[in-house]
Amino acid sequence: MPTTPDLPALVANVARGERHAALLATPTDPPTEVPAFALRGARPGPTLLVTAGVHGAEYASIEAAYRLAALDPTDLSGTLVVLPIVNRTAYRVRAIYGNPIDGKNLNRQFPGDPAGTFAPRLAHWLTDAWVRHADAYLDLHGGDLNEALTPFVLHARGDEGARALAEAFGIPYVIASSSAGHSYSGAATLGVPAVLAEAGGQGLFPERDVLVLVEGACRAMRHLGMLAGEPTPRPIVSIERFVVLTSDHEGRWYPRVRLDARVEEGDVLGEIRDLLGAVVQSVTAPVAGTVLYYVSTLAIDRGDPLVGIGAGAASD
Numbered sequence: 001m002p003t004t005p006d007l008p009a010l011v012a013n014v015a016r017g018e019r020h021a022a023l024l025a026t027p028t029d030p031p032t033e034v035p036a037f038a039l040r041g042a043r044p045g046p047t048l049l050v051t052a053g054v055h056g057a058e059y060a061s062i063e064a065a066y067r068l069a070a071l072d073p074t075d076l077s078g079t080l081v082v083l084p085i086v087n088r089t090a091y092r093v094r095a096i097y098g099n100p101i102d103g104k105n106l107n108r109q110f111p112g113d114p115a116g117t118f119a120p121r122l123a124h125w126l127t128d129a130w131v132r133h134a135d136a137y138l139d140l141h142g143g144d145l146n147e148a149l150t151p152f153v154l155h156a157r158g159d160e161g162a163r164a165l166a167e168a169f170g171i172p173y174v175i176a177s178s179s180a181g182h183s184y185s186g187a188a189t190l191g192v193p194a195v196l197a198e199a200g201g202q203g204l205f206p207e208r209d210v211l212v213l214v215e216g217a218c219r220a221m222r223h224l225g226m227l228a229g230e231p232t233p234r235p236i237v238s239i240e241r242f243v244v245l246t247s248d249h250e251g252r253w254y255p256r257v258r259l260d261a262r263v264e265e266g267d268v269l270g271e272i273r274d275l276l277g278a279v280v281q282s283v284t285a286p287v288a289g290t291v292l293y294y295v296s297t298l299a300i301d302r303g304d305p306l307v308g309i310g311a312g313a314a315s316d
């Protein structure tokens, strides 16, 4: 039978230099079982929590979490805890953004609500039983099944520990975010430095994208003193504003953007045609910046995101 321990209870069963794997029952309605791995290093050190699968179809990040769970515990100082598929019902049905129980986006629910529906309760369990007990937290994401994305990391604006962790991750685009409800913003309310790192998308998990996240997490672990070797600083592009354009219509979406490309204010980024063929929305860049992601499916609905632009870098 699966059990419902918290982070300290899971780790308490693991000897130094050993790994423990378990299925955990979530205190949700309905309950789900999610995989968990605890790696206790040969030497003492901080406790790092890594999650993936908050969005169930972001496969490069889920695969990266499994790679991290397969590290040799004897190489570690401290404890690495990995929950690679926290939103298992979403994973099972390949849900985009939401989940099949209450339809809510888990990454808008943090720090969660124990009296809420499925997603807020899951967020509360992750916050209270796991994030709270960690010294640092990495939440791995990517473009969803319908999104093409160039790698970037997000952290809570004004959180110096999280900023240092984000820069250590070594993905060039680092975004300071003021948004509430996200995994990293929930962690910030507990004083746990946290980063949300994104790579991959479109339902794929090429080795290139998996390694962006695995190697970034390893650099973060060097920064935390959990892996041997000096942290090697990498160039950072600091993004001050993340501007997400959305659709005003249901219809067909024709993106005309390239990932990681520079756009100027007023540039046409694509158009939407309605179901009878008329052009109903010409999408232009409201700011200069860099295309960090775009929706790559023909199908689009009213309110859907279209393009994410990172703005406010020194070059803008």
Ligand SMILES: [Zn+2]
Pocket: 054, 055, 058, 107, 141, 142, 144
């Ligand atoms: Zn995501």
